[in-house]
Amino acid sequence: MAESKKKVKKKSVDFILLITTISLVFIGIVMVFSSSWPEAMENHGDGYYFLKKQLISATIGFISMMLAMNINYHYYKKFAIPIYLLALLSGALIFTPLGVEIKGATRWLNLGFTTFMPSDAIKLGSIMFFANFLANKKEKIGTFIQGTIPALLIIGLSCILILEQPDLGTTVTLAATLIAMFFIGGAKLRYLLGMGVGAGFFLVYAITSEGNEYRMERWTTFLDPFSDKLDSGWQIVQSLYALGSGGIFGLGLGKSRQKFFYIPEAYNDFIFSIIGEELGLLGTLSVLFLFFILIWRGVVIALKTEDLFGCYLASGITALIAIQSLINIAVVTSSIPTTGITLPFISSGGTSLLFYMASVGILLNISRYTK
């Protein structure tokens, strides 16, 4: 190991990836500021409230990214198990009095000085742990007993804590990310197909089971949001109004009308529609293509990594960013039912920004060891 390590000469980081990430974070700061202004004025009496928070998060995120960029990613392999356990522990803390319940879901921990979203930690921790698992089992991944069954257990364990919050959107994102890693790691297609069918059944259950009628409503609303545009269809109709009224060039930065309480919490899940309203098709396509460049660089890094763990880790991080960003944009454009997940790097939210920037830092670090 030590020998091989010397062989690999450290290169400079993937510059395109770095620039792309910083661009997205920058767009995020500007758009959080613009879209949060009315609500910040209304609820906090300070129009800069969310801007300040986002600036702080971005600064911490940037420091984390720089740190991660310089921490040899091989340490994560070594500490994969403790990291994973720590992440699970933070997830379990939600069910203690530390958990903060907002609108019927407990997704945050109150740490006194700040709130923390354990699902973000679980996402990164699971990816590291799963990458380690895949790298260790390399040849046996395709088998049923030694590969598929343990993989399923890991996926299940990682997701169960998030599902129980409850947070179906993030559960689906994480499960899809881990399955994507499993696929890349060499899973037998017939088992994957079986898992796909299983996941399908699970989704149908999650939507139709008692106590979760809101999920069913989201589905029917997705089919025709305008049929109930004042109630269940409100969010998605408002999102389409925002995108539609933006047209090609947008109303101009800061000039969104929809952010005035037509789109609730415009700086969160639906920030992409405010981008569409203010910056038009040019703005939305730019953001979409920045994400694509980011994903493309992530895949390139994974492809060029000679180390199996590094390859899986890069794939996992890239898959997470790809899946969450594309699902978010798909929701906002009414291409899939509403799931309630944020747009990475752009939506307001400290923990999310911190972990995503750190994840990119890890990717950047991996890029140093590529051929």
Next chain:
Amino acid sequence: MRTPNKSIKNRLRFALGVIVLIVAFLTWKLFYIQVYKNDELQKGALEQWTKGIDIKSDRGVIYDRNGKKLAVNIPAYTVWATPADIKDPELVAKEIADLLLMDENEVLEKLKKDVSTEKIKQWITREEALELRKLSIRGITLVDDSKRYYPYENFASYILGFTDIDNNGLDGIENTYDKYLAGVPGKIVKTTDAANRQMPYDGEKIHDPQSGLSLVLTIDETIQHFAEKAANQALLDTKAKNVSILVMDPITGDLLAMANKPDYNPNTPREPLTDAQRREWENIPADQLPNKWYEVWRNFAISDVYEPGSTFKVVTAAAALEEGSANLDTHYYCNGTVKINGVELKCANWYNPHKDQTFAESINNSCNVAFVNMGRNLGKEHMLEYIKAFGFGEKTGINLLGEQGGIIPANTDVIKEINLATLSYGHGIAVTPLQMLNMFSTIANGGNLMEVRLVKELIDEEGNIVKSFEPTIRTKVLSEKTSNTMLNLLEGVVKDGTGRKAYIPGYRVGGKTGTALKIVDGRYAPGKYIASFGAIAPVDDPRIAVLVVIDEPVGVYYGGTIAGPVVQNVVEDTLNYLEVRPKFTEEEGELLKENIIVPDVRNHKINEAGKILSDLGLRYTTEYQNITVDSIIKDQFPLPGAEVINGSIIDLYLNERPSLITMPDLMGKTREEVSQILDELDLQYTFNGAGKVINQNPEAGENLNKDTNIVIELSEG
């Protein structure tokens, strides 16, 4: 070291391929939403951002033909609230409720509504508006508004109609010309957030309203007044259900007046107008009241059809002359009845048959038997042709709600011999008063059936004419010659015939009377009559055509007797107003001087009495239906010995004349006391004002009968 193998790399590339497809799909989707669906979504978004308060446009004024204002707007203010802008609804509700004398909870409810704007109160007074402006409450807006006002109150109600609280025309010309009168409302547009608060963009935009066009009617306010006054008097005199008086300029087809009584006040169309009505309406359940309103709003002159009776003989006579099936030398013989297929048709004067008559005498006498023969000679084809040519059976096209076309035979096949016979004297056909008037106009103007004109022109705020409506000929019905002949014949009816009571010395008036049993629910209603009188004056240069229709008079019901004096009244007033100078003939001058002593015909049989009076150059009427040749005259008016001018009419009574009552002294009494006293005596009366009696007419001690209308003036009038 374990390195990624080829399979891993292929799967990574495959995954990237999937991502490319998804990104491509999302790109297409964004194009679809932001470019293709752009207009539609933008419209939806704009609709929810912009909220508007309407600014009403000024409604056009309605003028009479001389520029007198019949319907105007008076300023009023409406209070609106934008609930989202109100910080402390409880306090605001209290302030407003106190100032505008409203219920506090009701106001509070409105202020708390989840709407962008809510109307608090419409039409507050100027003083209230000033007070409210002083308070300057955030979220409360005062909008200048206007209210429709009809300065002459219950006057020309059936022409003007009325509007609702939002100034939409509901009836009359207000309704049918609403699109011109209404104008285009303006708007105050705000962009608001989801909680209906003003967004920090654009500010308010105000789109100015566009005023409506004003109407100039063909109605002459003065002539309308004559008609209203005469109709009111006739209603009181005859105790009829309805009286309708129509005046037309026959040359242009301009309607100069159209009065129906009883009527309503367009300022308060849902309020009873008389005490009797008020008492009746008080006992009606609320859900039945609208039926009463519709009854009151019904325009008798165009919405009700009646069997015209003898006035229709003008059509038969004109058609016969025009077609040459009869001429002035034609003679008709009447022995009181005529038999058609076994059915005996009676002449009104069957007890004293007309015997041999010229064409002119047949009309003067209004002899049914003569007209049955005249119609028979004319033939049913020509009969129907002229009925249609005179515009019967179709609407005149006057632009008012609820006009009826009347009922005429559908074709000649349904006109049997008996039908032709009765049609000749105006039975078996239903017409509206307006159609009848238009027929008289056609006779008067040289034979042209005119479009009835009610609106002369539309003018804008500066008085520029935007659109004018010209007189239009619908049908050429008669030749000039027939028209002139008819005019002379109709003059004869007033001079020497049944229309004598419309005679005005100095004016050459032509006309024709008519009386017919009313048809109620498809059957003749015994004892219910419609008396009518159509007139043209002056016949040498026709200026007006007048029709008086009296629906269900009580007592005397002959058109000539009860409608004649009304026509006389309206024609004389109108001709004076139109500055038509009276021209007395020598004969008239002498007649005016020559007085006759009224003979005593009491205790004579009716036919003997008639002969005595006729020989002296007097005429007579009786008010009873069931007359036999043996009926004995019990009383007469004027009484024997009175001096009257040649041609005067003596009323003959088969019963004792009603005994006279002495007018009681009512001065200083309250309205209630007066009602009690007069009701006891079974007298008719009207009140003016409220409070105590300060004047009474007739005065105490005067003799009066049950037909006299007593007018009581109260203090605080």
